[in-house]
Amino acid sequence: MEIFNxxxxxxxLGMRKFSVGIAILLMLASIALIAVKGxxxxxxxxxxxxxVVDYDQPVQVGDVRAALEKGGMEHAVVQSMGxxxxxxIRLQPKDDPQSGVSTGGxxxxxxxxxxVTKTLQAARPDAKLKSRDYVGSAVGEELxxxxxxxxxxxxxxxxxxxxxxxxxxxxxxxxxxxxHDALVTVGIFALTQREFDLTVLASxxxxxxxxxxxxxxxxDRVRELFxxxxxxxxxxILNRSIxxxxxxxIITALFTAITMAALYFFGxxxxxxxxxTMLIGILVGTLSSIFVASPILxxxxxxxxxxxxxxxxxxxxxxxx
Amino acid sequence: xxxxxxxxYALVAIVLVxxxxxxxxxxxxxxxxxxxxxxxxxxxxxxLEQKVTDALKKANVVSTGVELNNDHLLASFTNPDxxxxxxxxxxxxxxxxxxxxxxLKSTVPHWLTAIGAKSMPLGLDxxxxxxxxxxxxxxxxxxxxxxxxxxxxxxxxxEKNIRYDSVVRNGQRGQGVSVVLKSAEDRTAAANxxxxxxxxxxxxxxxxxxxxxxIIAVVRPDKLRELSVNTIRQNLGTLRNRINAxxxxxxxxxxxxxxRIVVELAGVQDTAEAKKIIGATATLEYRSxxxxxxxxIDAQRSGIVPPDARLYKDRDGRPYLLSKNIIVTGxxxxxxxxxxxQQSGSPAVSVTxxxxxxxxxxxxxxxxxxxxMGVVYVERVVDTKIVDGKEVRTPKITEEVINYATINGVFGxxxxxxxxxxxxxxxxxxxxxxxxxxxxPVDIVEERVIGPSLGxxxxxxxxxxxxxxxxxxxxxxAFYYKLFGLVADVALFFNLVILVAVMSAVGVTLxxxxxxxxxxxxxxxxxxxxxxxxxxxxxxxNGSSPHASIRAGYxxxxxxxxxxxxxxLIAALALTTMGSGPIKGFGVTLLIGILTSMxxxxxxxxxxxxxxxxxxxxxxLSV
Numbered sequence: 008m009e010i011f012n013x014x015x016x017x018x019x020l021g022m023r024k025f026s027v028g029i030a031i032l033l034m035l036a037s038i039a040l041i042a043v044k045g046x047x048x049x050x051x052x053x054x055x056x057x058x059v060v061d062y063d064q065p066v067q068v069g070d071v072r073a074a075l076e077k078g079g080m081e082h083a084v085v086q087s088m089g090x091x092x093x094x095x096i097r098l099q100p101k102d103d104p105q106s107g108v109s110t111g112g113x114x115x116x117x118x119x120x121x122x123v124t125k126t127l128q129a130a131r132p133d134a135k136l137k138s139r140d141y142v143g144s145a146v147g148e149e150l151x152x153x154x155x156x157x158x159x160x161x162x163x164x165x166x167x168x169x170x171x172x173x174x175x176x177x178x179x180x181x182x183x184x185x186x187h188d189a190l191v192t193v194g195i196f197a198l199t200q201r202e203f204d205l206t207v208l209a210s211x212x213x214x215x216x217x218x219x220x221x222x223x224x225x226x227d228r229v230r231e232l233f234x235x236x237x238x239x240x241x242x243x244i245l246n247r248s249i250x251x252x253x254x255x256x257i258i259t260a261l262f263t264a265i266t267m268a269a270l271y272f273f274g275x276x277x278x279x280x281x282x283x284t285m286l287i288g289i290l291v292g293t294l295s296s297i298f299v300a301s302p303i304l305x306x307x308x309x310x311x312x313x314x315x316x317x318x319x320x321x322x323x324x325x326x327x328x
Numbered sequence: 329x330x331x332x333x334x335x336x337y338a339l340v341a342i343v344l345v346x347x348x349x350x351x352x353x354x355x356x357x358x359x360x361x362x363x364x365x366x367x368x369x370x371x372x373x374x375x376l377e378q379k380v381t382d383a384l385k386k387a388n389v390v391s392t393g394v395e396l397n398n399d400h401l402l403a404s405f406t407n408p409d410x411x412x413x414x415x416x417x418x419x420x421x422x423x424x425x426x427x428x429x430x431x432l433k434s435t436v437p438h439w440l441t442a443i444g445a446k447s448m449p450l451g452l453d454x455x456x457x458x459x460x461x462x463x464x465x466x467x468x469x470x471x472x473x474x475x476x477x478x479x480x481x482x483x484x485x486x487e488k489n490i491r492y493d494s495v496v497r498n499g500q501r502g503q504g505v506s507v508v509l510k511s512a513e514d515r516t517a518a519a520n521x522x523x524x525x526x527x528x529x530x531x532x533x534x535x536x537x538x539x540x541x542x543i544i545a546v547v548r549p550d551k552l553r554e555l556s557v558n559t560i561r562q563n564l565g566t567l568r569n570r571i572n573a574x575x576x577x578x579x580x581x582x583x584x585x586x587x588r589i590v591v592e593l594a595g596v597q598d599t600a601e602a603k604k605i606i607g608a609t610a611t612l613e614y615r616s617x618x619x620x621x622x623x624x625i626d627a628q629r630s631g632i633v634p635p636d637a638r639l640y641k642d643r644d645g646r647p648y649l650l651s652k653n654i655i656v657t658g659x660x661x662x663x664x665x666x667x668x669x670q671q672s673g674s675p676a677v678s679v680t681x682x683x684x685x686x687x688x689x690x691x692x693x694x695x696x697x698x699x700x701m702g703v704v705y706v707e708r709v710v711d712t713k714i715v716d717g718k719e720v721r722t723p724k725i726t727e728e729v730i731n732y733a734t735i736n737g738v739f740g741x742x743x744x745x746x747x748x749x750x751x752x753x754x755x756x757x758x759x760x761x762x763x764x765x766x767x768x769p770v771d772i773v774e775e776r777v778i779g780p781s782l783g784x785x786x787x788x789x790x791x792x793x794x795x796x797x798x799x800x801x802x803x804x805x806a807f808y809y810k811l812f813g814l815v816a817d818v819a820l821f822f823n824l825v826i827l828v829a830v831m832s833a834v835g836v837t838l839x840x841x842x843x844x845x846x847x848x849x850x851x852x853x854x855x856x857x858x859x860x861x862x863x864x865x866x867x868x869x870n871g872s873s874p875h876a877s878i879r880a881g882y883x884x885x886x887x888x889x890x891x892x893x894x895x896x897l898i899a900a901l902a903l904t905t906m907g908s909g910p911i912k913g914f915g916v917t918l919l920i921g922i923l924t925s926m927x928x929x930x931x932x933x934x935x936x937x938x939x940x941x942x943x944x945x946x947x948x949l950s951v
């Protein structure tokens with residue numbers, strides 16, 4: 008079975024001004040959104056309030072969670088603590104709809120503790136607050152700085168590999184589109200104000216991995232066609248590369264998206280963030296593989312000469328037996 | 329057929345068999361159990377077993393077995409809810425003489441564990457773990473700081489030839505250092521000196537009497553606050569390092585309030601081992617030797633110790649005199665690893681110092697070849713005793729000379745410390761030293777076993793989604809690429825098996841984000857097959873024969889698969905090495921997944937394809 012016409016020859020490069028223009032606009036919009044609206048950081052990043060609640064009779068964690076959700080506190084982390092009658096609840100101040108977001112930058116611990124207790128008592132009158140405290144973030148300072156180091160290492164590593172295996176222009180094009188994909192994905196989070204937690208961060212990083220994988224496949228075809236072609240007009244080669252790999256680009260995106268969609272619709276709330284980020288990332292990454300990466304290559308001036316195996320060009324080496 | 333050599337068939341077969349065997353333990357789910365260990369006054373014996381059985385019967389809790397092990401009793405149950413009720417019932421029946429903790433009883437058959445196969449540990453969110461609440465000893469920070477200021481001021485005065493009577497810490501903590509000088513001029517000079525050198529100190533003149541002219545130097549409150557903030561931050565970092573080195577992935581390490589730290593470790597049921605590593609504040613001090621062995625024996629007997637020296641003992645009680653001045657401490661250490669001394673073959677710890685420490689060590693050894701140096705092992709533990717119904721915590725500091733030897737040559741950055749009793753001790757000490765020293769000691773004020781945060785329903789939902797997603801992809805692949813799609817499906821299934829096998833063997837903790845990572849890996853693993861199938865189709869379209877198409881398809885796709893996966897691998901590697909928590913777990917999953925999928929989707933599918941098509945004449949291909 009085939010969905011795509013294998014003789015398709017859509018002139019993707021022809022619309023490069025338009026497509027790259029949109030990409031740049033999206034990037035700028037994402038930066039503006041992240042700067043203006045900011046991300047809705049989860050408990051992992053901000054820390055929050057930790058409460059221990061005691062019940063007279065045994066209680067199920069699921070029931071406590073349901074009671075909290077009913078009161079509008081959806082992102083609370085509920086754990087049972089050694090036994091059947093005690094649960095620990097962690098939440099961000101902003102999850103408590105009654106407290107409003109902290110008055111004057113200060114979190115009113117008493118108010119939140121009070122609200123949570125009332126919410127729980129509405130479901131089970133035997134709930135009693137045992138202790139309350141502030142908690143710091145799970146993401147330490149060093150993780151944030153490590154994250155930056157990791158990002159730099161990834162960019163350098165990928166750049167270096169592509170630079171050696173392909174050519175520097177491919178490295179630049181890959182990294183530029185990569186930045187675009189990551190930014191737009193995060194930008195959508197800023198726009199929708201969905202909670203940004205550690206799992207989502209992991210997912211954004213996975214998006215980068217997916218997207219680089221996707222681009223390299225197209226680039227690989229570009230290199231191959233350049234080497235094969237007798238008369239290599241860059242624009243034509245790039246167009247043919249995109250068209251030739253188009254079916255695989257979309258099929259792979261579809262296959263990956265199927266798994267993530269299953270995770271999103273049936274995986275429960277815990278993996279929502281991960282799955283939705285991946286779905287956004289797959290869409291953005293696929294589009295940029297088709298519409299953005301190759302035009303950058305063209306503008307950087309990729310040519311047949313750059314891609315011929317280097318050894319043959321070296322007369323010194325050619326003369327050797 | 330010549331395309332696919334026989335040794336590769338063998339390789340595929342071996343890997344598949346190993347994959348199945350090492351993935352197998354995950355099928356045997358551990359059963360929830362309650363572990364009963366004796367405290368000071370209790371004993372674990374048949375009588376206890378009977379008592380527990382009776383208690384369970386009385387509470388109407390059905391146990392699947394109560395088992396007596398060496399030092400503990402393990403009662404297993406069918407599900408976590410029963411386990412909780414059982415724990416409550418046993419606790420009530422046994423009282424304070426026993427520790428009743430949750431545990432898991434492995435059901436993996438013996439022959440599997442014998443060959444090193446084990447199941448993946450589950451994360452905190454999936455199975456719960458232990459919870460520690462730790463109190464950072466902020467008083468100790470102030471103590472250390474004031475002592476340091478006193479030492480610094482003393483040496484600064486001596487250097488500038490300002491005559492002083494005494495420089496001592498004030499009796500009460502936080503009251504600073506009092507400096508007593510001999511004259512009003514000296515006092516002015518000293519005040520100027522301290523004010524310029526130590527802007528963090530507030531100076532006030534005390535009442536002068538006769539020839540005593542005191543200054544009180546108090547550490548500024550904002551500086552103290554900054555110190556306590558830094559202390560807790562450094563302790564958090566140190567704990568993270570240590571716990572990461574412990575190999576427990578996905579730990580939660582959080583600050584709570586001003587001076588408390590919460591640590592949650594998944595799947596750890598044996599709290600004693602974890603406590604030993606996270607709460608320990610063991611460090612090494614390198615001090616120069618003082619006097620002769622005879623002097624040390626005399627000092628021990630008479631109790632008179634020279635003012636510049638301190639009396640230490642080693643494990644066997646032998647006395648040593650060491651200088652009060654420390655050459656280098658564990659703080660200045662950048663790396664430590666356990667090793668064996670090449671000459672004696674005894675366990676040792678190889679140490680690497682930072683630049684400042686290396687310089688000090690170099691300076692010291694340069695001037696002291698032939699003289700003795702001692703290595704002191706300093707450990708702080710907190711003893712908890714119940715006195716009059718109240719918990720009383722007394723910190724106990726153990727200082728032991730573990731090595732006392734003559735300096736044979738000049739050394740700086742790298743050297744070895746011998747004198748450890750066993751290889752295990754050497755590796756534990758190396759782990760502690762490498763984990764960094766705690767800026768202030770921490771006391772564990774609360775420990776608990778916690779249940780899974782996700783709850784059974786969420787875990788089941790997650791697993792259902794995984795199965796469904798996989799099934800859909802398998803269907804789609806078979807539908808779109810027909811026979812080749814089916815082959816890819818078989819390979820994908822084996823990819824899951826091998827991935828699980830490798831993750832189990834490596835000991836990667838499985839969490840919900842980890843499960844999502846596995847799903848993603850599988851979704852992306854099919855990409856290699858998509859590339860291969862698309863290539864084969866292209867070759868067929870170009871008029872190549874079926875066999876040639878398969879060969880060319882695999883050949884040409886391989887270069888692409890390699891480039892795409894290596895770049896992906898670089899990204900995964902960075903996540904693994906630099907992330908922590910869920911990021912790291914996810915990165916490891918991705919890393920292993922990319923490697924296994926390269927094998928299964930290329931080599932395994934090629935083997936199956938060669939088996940199916942190899943010896944037949946083909947007119948068409950089902951792709």
